[in-house]
Amino acid sequence: MILVTGGAGFIGSNFVLDWLSQDDEPVINLDKLTYAGNINNLANINKDPRHIFIQGDIGDTALVAALLAQYKPRAIVHFAAESHVDRSIHGPAAFIETNINGTFGLLEAVRAHWTNLPAAEKSAFRFLHVSTDEVYGTLSADDAPFTETSAYAPNSPYSASKAASDHLVRSYHHTYGLPTLTTNCSNNYGPYHFPEKLIPLIITNARAGKPLPIYGDGQQVRDWLYVSDHCTAIRRVLVAGKPGEVYNIGGWNEKANLDVVHVLCDILDTLDPKSDGSYRDQITYVTDRPGHDRRYAIDARKIERELGWKPAETFETGIRKTVQWYLDNQPWVSDVQSGAYLKWVEKNYSQRQVGEEIS
Known part of the structure; x- marks a missing residue:
């Protein structure tokens, strides 16, 4: 079996659902269930004996050690992280605690377990750390996309905390020999995405x-990766990735934020039209956030060349599937939009409004 951390979050829950749809190998799912961890994401497998859910903190070394001793997973897939840039600006401490200290605690427990494995199991073991393209900083319009050898230059507390966790994982491979794998992905989108991020926020x-x-001005450029493609890439890295290596995972879909919003509005105009006008009429420009990176872009040629992976979805196919999922799953949307979430949205956006609406 494998152990997944953060498996009730957006990408983690998609990965667990994808894994169990294609494989009989059980999953131990360790998630703290913070605001973005939603057990309802896993409702379809809540009675599946292959899914063992444990509510707990990756930084609880004793808990992790006990789980490793009891279940003896052959691999760890580490998603658990605080991941929203705006929240890291308002409250960076949680990002340091989870992304750095939590990853350190997890690595320590895993190292102790791995060190005592029999030789064959020790050789086959893998620790896969899921990270972000934001650790590389920002690009200008003419810069080449990020590669696995791009210098780290994080510009937010979130990306700095993920950069630190990447370095910790690397150090545990080079110092202790722990067979680690690191993936740095571009912006994910798709089902079960918490509606503080751009695409689900715009839809809701x-x-x-x-x-x-x-x-x-809405011209910040991101590379967009459909979440099921990301899950497929992680599975491939887990199977065939070389210990100690880094693999960048991207969708080959660079889009300006404003263009993404226009596409979403146009799809909604078709699938769920308003009684009057277009959803574009609701676009409002707000003050930019501090230190906002201008452009991210992933060069995903290494993973295609060495492991044979490339995305199956285009942005056009993936974004339409995403909008349709949100339209078809309104109870899920209503459930995650709790009072705490609404207070967060008010806190983050109320003071940014400049009052200008542009359609």
Whole structure:
């Protein structure tokens, strides 16, 4: 079996669902269930004996050690992280605690377990650390995309904390020999995405008749990766990746934020039209966030060349599937939009409004 950390979050829950749809190998799912960890993401497998859910903290070394001793997983897939840039600006301490200290505690427990494994099991063991392209910093319009050898230059507390965790994972391979793998992915989108991030926020705000907030001029460019493609890539790295290596995972879909919002509005105009006008009429420009990176882009040629992976979805196919999922799963959307979430949205956006609406 394998142990997945953060398996009730957006990418983690998609990975667990994907894994069990294709494999009989059981999953131990360790998740703290913070605001973004949603056990309802896993409702379809809540009675599946292959899914063992444990509520707990990756930084609880005693708990992790006990789970490793009891279940003896052959691999760890480490998703658990605080991941929202805006939240890291308002409250960086949680990002340091989970992403750095939590990863350190997890590595220590795993190292102790791995050191005592029989030789064959020790050789086959893998620790796969899921990270982000944001550790590389920002690009100008003419810069080449990030590769696995790009220098680290994080610009937010979130990306700095993920960069630190990447370095810790690397050090445990080079110092102790722990067979680690690191993946750095571009912006994910798809089902079960918590609606503080751009795409689900725009979908949910549009249907609620609320403003669609665009930071600055909306020309910040991101590479968009459909979450099921990301899950497939992680599975491939786990099977065939070389210990100690880094693999960048991207969708080959660079889009400006404003263009993404226009596409979302146009799809909603078709699938769920308003009684009057277009959803584009709700677009509102707000003050940009501090230190906002201008462009991310992933060069995903290494993983294609060495492991034979490339994305199956284009942005056009993936984004339409995403919008349709949110339209078809309104109870899930309503459930995650708790009072705490609404207070967060108010805190983050209320002071950024500049009052100008551009359609």
